[in-house]
Amino acid sequence: MSLENARRDAAVTVTRVVTTRLPTRHGTFDMVGYAGLAGAEHVALVWGSHNGFTGEPPLVRVHSECLTGDAFGSYRCDCGEQLDAALGTISRATSGALVYMRGHEGRGIGLLNKLRAYALQDNGRDTVDANTDLGLPIDSRDYRQGADILRDLGIETVRLLTSNPAKQIALEALGITVVGRQRLHVPDRAENTAYLNAKRSRMEHDPVPDPQAWEQLSVGVIPDGELDPLQMELVDRYGPLVQAGERLVIAQLGQSIDGFIASRTGDACFVTGEEDREHLHRLRALVDAVIVGAGTVTADDCQLTVRSVSGAHPVRVVLDPHARIPTDAKLLSDPVAPTLWFVGPDAVVPERVADHVDIHRLESMEAFAPSRVLERLGRQGLKRVLVEGGGVTVSTFLRGGVLDRLFLTTAPMLVGDGIPGIRFDGTDALSGAITAPVRRFLLGNDICSEFTFA
Ligand SMILES: Nc1nc2c(ncn2[C@@H]2O[C@H](COP(=O)(O)OP(=O)(O)OP(=O)(O)O)[C@@H](O)[C@H]2O)c(=O)[nH]1
Numbered sequence: 001m002s003l004e005n006a007r008r009d010a011a012v013t014v015t016r017v018v019t020t021r022l023p024t025r026h027g028t029f030d031m032v033g034y035a036g037l038a039g040a041e042h043v044a045l046v047w048g049s050h051n052g053f054t055g056e057p058p059l060v061r062v063h064s065e066c067l068t069g070d071a072f073g074s075y076r077c078d079c080g081e082q083l084d085a086a087l088g089t090i091s092r093a094t095s096g097a098l099v100y101m102r103g104h105e106g107r108g109i110g111l112l113n114k115l116r117a118y119a120l121q122d123n124g125r126d127t128v129d130a131n132t133d134l135g136l137p138i139d140s141r142d143y144r145q146g147a148d149i150l151r152d153l154g155i156e157t158v159r160l161l162t163s164n165p166a167k168q169i170a171l172e173a174l175g176i177t178v179v180g181r182q183r184l185h186v187p188d189r190a191e192n193t194a195y196l197n198a199k200r201s202r203m204e205h206d207p208v209p210d211p212q213a214w215e216q217l218s219v220g221v222i223p224d225g226e227l228d229p230l231q232m233e234l235v236d237r238y239g240p241l242v243q244a245g246e247r248l249v250i251a252q253l254g255q256s257i258d259g260f261i262a263s264r265t266g267d268a269c270f271v272t273g274e275e276d277r278e279h280l281h282r283l284r285a286l287v288d289a290v291i292v293g294a295g296t297v298t299a300d301d302c303q304l305t306v307r308s309v310s311g312a313h314p315v316r317v318v319l320d321p322h323a324r325i326p327t328d329a330k331l332l333s334d335p336v337a338p339t340l341w342f343v344g345p346d347a348v349v350p351e352r353v354a355d356h357v358d359i360h361r362l363e364s365m366e367a368f369a370p371s372r373v374l375e376r377l378g379r380q381g382l383k384r385v386l387v388e389g390g391g392v393t394v395s396t397f398l399r400g401g402v403l404d405r406l407f408l409t410t411a412p413m414l415v416g417d418g419i420p421g422i423r424f425d426g427t428d429a430l431s432g433a434i435t436a437p438v439r440r441f442l443l444g445n446d447i448c449s450e451f452t453f454a
């Protein structure tokens with residue numbers, strides 16, 4: 001479905017007026033203009049709509065207009081920086097949209113009333129009491145037009161970018177399915193920290209994520225000093241991987257509780273949830289290279305980059321004995337990180353590949369054995385490795401006895417039949433089953449079991 005023929009029948013409060021393009025420092029967006037209620041004019045900046053938002057749900061920001069923050073770069077609030085961060089984040093995703101809601105100025109009370117509220121805050125009131133003192137609601141934003149714009153664009157299911165849980169609730173009440181919420185935190189400033197803290201303590205906005213711990217972990221440092229519970233959890237979970245040192249081989253797989261990574265038609269959207277995805281991105285950030293099998297690239301057209309959290313992208317390695325991944329796969333076309341394409345002796349590969357792609361022709365099929373693949377990567381300095389899919393590849397590395405750790409996330413879902421996750425030749429006696437010390441983490445509704453083999 002393209003922007004042109006996206007579903008339009010549900011749009012009741014808005015009318016699509018025009019579609020054009022908007023080049024920005026984050027890339028060129030499609031821009032769609034809407035006439036809304038009471039003469040309001042809204043716009044949506046849309047990214048990657050050509051696939052009709054069919055894959056992973058688009059990353060969506062419903063941004064409330066703020067003249068002072070968005071246009072003048074005011075430090076009284078975080079709106080301007082959030083707007084910029086949202087466009088940047090969306091432009092790094094496969095698809096997404098930013099809906100710019102006019103009429104939301106001042107959380108719905110209008111620009112001049114917001115300035116009146118500012119004047120009261122200059123005299124010591126906080127952002128909530130200032131509205132109340134003026135006899136105005138604390139937050140009177142109506143998201144109907146935003147929801148209708150999303151539907152008009154063909155977007156019914158989203159990953160939402162906001163630090164305000166009430167926005168998710170409002171959109172869900174209007175029929176938008178929110179499969180995950182990604183907070184949109186920009187650092188506090190001296191000028192806005194009191195305002196942001198008031199929103200956190202009185203309006204249930206997310207607390208400050210303390211990125212410090214993660215930022216240190218992602219560059220190989222174990223944070224010390226006073227840590228809040230969120231940071232402690234990160235250090236507890238990922239610290240051992242940092243401490244493992246130069247050499248580390250881990251695997252990660254998300255499967256249904258009955259052991260499938262996709263339905264029998266290959267539908268894999270989604271087995272595990274947003275939290276597991278974030279965990280996977282953290283693992284990627286902690287290794288030098290990520291290995292996937294050809295089947296995963298063909299089925300998911302994965303990017304294998306670090307997007308949910310900050311961190312460096314790993315080198316991407318595809319095990320593809322018969323060179324069957326599509327030549328337009330993102331790994332071969334998107335130069336954001338190097339790709340090593342491991343093919344077999346008889347594989348037919350294109351004459352020319354992009355500069356970021358290195359074809360490694362292995363001398364025999366035996367050279368695809370896990371230990372030999374790892375040896376070859378090690379010789380190139382890629383010693384910290386994550387094996388991340390699919391079921392066959394992870395199972396082969398598990399069976400090959402080369403894994404230091406396995407993160408196996410199970411989702412509370414019964415698929416019945418489908419594409420298997422971990423499978424290998426078992427043994428007659430249960431005593432032959434693979435066991436190891438295990439830690440468990442709750443990732444949303446999913447459970448991640450971490451097996452430590454070495
Ligand atoms: N009434 C009032 N409105 C404000 C004040 N500061 C910012 N705003 C408005 O608040 C709106 C943005 O809402 P926020 O609470 O900052 O954030 P949010 O949109 O709920 O949550 P995020 O999605 O995380 O940005 C904008 O329309 C601003 O104009 C203030 O002190 N008083």
Ligand SMILES: [Zn+2]
Pocket residue numbers: 066068069070077078079080
């Ligand atoms: Zn603002």
